[in-house]
Amino acid sequence: MSDNRYGLTPQQQELALRVREIAQAEFAPRALEWETTGVFPEPNIKLLAEAGVLGAAVPVEYGGQGGSWLDSAVILEEVAKTCYVTAMATLGELGVQPRAIAAYGSDELKAELLPRIAKGQTICSICITEPDTGSDISSVATTARRDGDEFVITGTKALISRLDVVDVLLVCLRYAEPGAEANGLGNVGMIVVERERTGVGVSDGVQTLGGERLFTLTLDEVRVPAKNVLLGPGEFAKLMSAFNGQRCLNASISIGISQGALDHAIARSTERVQFGRPISGFQGLRWMISDCALDIEAARALVHKAAWNDGRQFPSRYDSAIAKVFSNEMSLRVTDRVLQIFGGHGFTRDQPAERYLRWARYGGLGGGTPQMLRDGIAKELYKAASQEKAHA
Incomplete structure (x- = not known):
């Protein structure tokens, strides 16, 4: 059976074949190991980076392939045939995180993060869910308070993936401004937080039914520069x-x-x-x-x-x-x-x-x-x- 029937370009067919060969040879034999231990499959991410497919969501000018959403979908289907844990790990580099930075980040943020994401050198995690907030983003309770040229972030995130290896957090939060509402999307945005900043805490994590490990993130008066703002108030x-x-x-x-x-x-x-x-x-x-x-x-x-x-x-x-x-x-x-x-x-x-x-x-x-x-x-x-x- 040929992938032609799905309307894929010759380049996308070649991409699917390349990922399929890697996944079947390298990911399938260790799939049970990754889901049993819950360890992030770093060697698999490096293999995809070396094969030149991890940067599919990163623009060409930042070292990626500048691929479409369909390119990312083709890659993830092939990975998921063999290893769910690796597919979920790869999703972070091919989905919202790099595309949000590319679309809404400052030139400084893009130049700093995107080339490293494409090479598998920087792992990003998007942090939205909270202990009492899931799909209802308008009820997010994590706050960011302006203090000069910095924002001070406080809150808790739940069921977050990749926190055992993460370098950069994309944190959904509410800007605490005078007269701002306590709920609604009017003052909700997103700020990039580096993992090593003081006040960032990560739990031991819990194992999921599929093998992936999820964590609780605490942000206790974490200070970040204003340049790290990805989405300002009301831009979520x-x-x-x-x-x-x-x-x-x-x-x-x-x-x-x-x-x-x-x-x-x-x-x-x-x-x-x-x-x-x-x-x-x-x-x-x-x-x-x-x-x-x-x-x-x-x-x-x-x-x-x-x-x-x-x-x-x-x-x-x-x-x-x-x-x-x-x-x-x-x-x-x-x-x-x-x-x-x-x-x-x-x-x-x-x-x-x-x-x-x-x-x-x-x-x-x-x-x-x-x-x-x-x-x-x-x-x-x-x-x-x-x-x-x-x-x-």
């Missing part, structure tokens, strides 16, 4: 459009997990013999395999449509929401079928089926839940209907 809405692209990448990981699971199921069904013949010859199983392929192909088409870039900075809210909801839920269906195809052995840890099912569960938790995104899809539909009625 700019980043909301960037999350549309991140949703495409989340969905591409769901697709990679599903495709990896299906590949294992096909191999397993041709090898396992029951009633004197391979189980791949039984119609009931063949239909399950076909249903997996139908789901994956549909999801991939939706993600590629949403991630396709024609000079636009970020994908649309509507397309990315549809792609993410469908892909996240599709991945659970496919990996559940695959475990069934493996039979009782699929329920054991020495076979890959249960691993893919666990990996698939994250998709609908990060980057916007299916429930929240369904509401957003409906809003877009009603808005379009209202506009059509107004022009009728």
